[in-house]
Amino acid sequence: MLVKMYYNIKIIIFKLACFKLALPADGATGEHEDTSQPRQVTSTRRTQVSVRGPDSPKIRGEVHAPIRGLKCLCTNAHSMGNKQEELALLLADTNPDIVGLTETWWESTHDWAVNIKGYRLFRWDRKGRKGRGVAPYVKKQYTSLPNSVGSEDGQTEMLWVRIQGGQGQRDLMVGVYYQLPNQGEELDWEFSGQLVETVKSRDVVIMGDLNYPDNCWEEQSARSDRSHRFLAEIQDLYLTQEVHSPTRANALLDLVLATGNDLVRGLQVLDHLGDSDHCLLEFTIQLRVSKACSKAAALDFRRADFNELRRLVGEALRSQRVRELRI
Incomplete structure (x- = not known):
């Protein structure tokens, strides 16, 4: 029961932490490229990328x-x-x-x-x-x-x-x-x-x-x-x-x-x-270098409703099941 309550609290935190921040990939400028006229130029370089x-x-x-x-x-x-x-x-x-x-x-x-x-x-x-x-x-x-x-x-x-x-x-x-x-x-x-x-x-x-x-x-x-x-x-x-x-x-x-x-x-x-x-x-x-950005998603806790979070967690801790477990 304790484990189940633990995961319920994590779900509450997840829902109250609002939105995920999705940032551009490394080196991206945030611009949309037009790929209407693609053609290739071969290169002797190792890793291949496309620039259009x-x-x-x-x-x-x-x-x-x-x-x-x-x-x-x-x-x-x-x-x-x-x-x-x-x-x-x-x-x-x-x-x-x-x-x-x-x-x-x-x-x-x-x-x-x-x-x-x-x-x-x-x-x-x-x-x-x-x-x-x-x-x-x-x-x-x-x-x-x-x-x-x-x-x-x-x-x-x-x-x-x-x-x-x-x-x-x-x-x-x-x-x-x-x-x-x-x-x-x-x-x-x-x-x-x-x-x-x-x-x-x-x-x-x-x-x-x-x-x-x-x-x-x-x-x-x-x-x-x-x-x-x-x-x-x-x-x-x-x-x-x-x-x-x-x-x-x-x-x-x-x-x-x-x-x-x-x-x-x-x-x-x-x-x-x-x-x-x-x-x-x-x-x-001197070519400009864009700041490296991570694509990993992150929670924005600044927008969480911590008062509501405390209330929900308090109710969970005061519940009969928790008292039975002597927490």
Whole structure:
């Protein structure tokens, strides 16, 4: 009888302790993923996981340790034709994880010379005409793939690469962009559409030559209507601009935009690559790590009715059966 009464009291406690707390799994962000367009990319990693997104393939890779920092270089090369060897030496010396180049001026005749050992190259070459073009290099140790944003026939010189984050981290979207000094409004709106579509619950970094020489970033002001629209847009998207020194003569043309104040750190303006008239930018992308959460259910005793619990337990203890057991 005593044992039975003991379990009855435990049942009463369970009922009065209210609800269970179900928390997200380790590394979860609480966001719902769209799995409407899954496809696989194979990996040589051991443990396989799936990462899906609304506008990109499914990445499969190892659940690896969080990425502590991604070292990046960015510049307007003003033709890579005579700078490829110097770039390879620079990468061997500085060991960056990501390199963003604008105005590569590559075409099909350069295919044999553009690859660098240890890096995966993504290219956007100008079709049918010489000049321009953008290209990010990403270390092969990271799971990365091109990410399609906007229309397939878009003319914006923008290339997006999605890099899988480590455990507890969201994927990183890196964009390399070159904007003509006086390009038309149609291309401006196309770029704006890509920004709006990409900056949705993601860590995003955009680097490149955006050609807004009349912007005053300290005062957040601009002379032309076009530049003013751009300032207003990045403010609406909560993007921060991280470059504060001139990158070509006395003009600040090469920019680094990021979602949040702490995503890009330690930015420096360095020397030129070869005879390019643009400076190199060096910085680190510090991916955020979500707090580890347990999936175990727990009782919330703060919401229990202890007065009622005492009353029920008291009645049980005063019962005839308890007195017979001399408790």
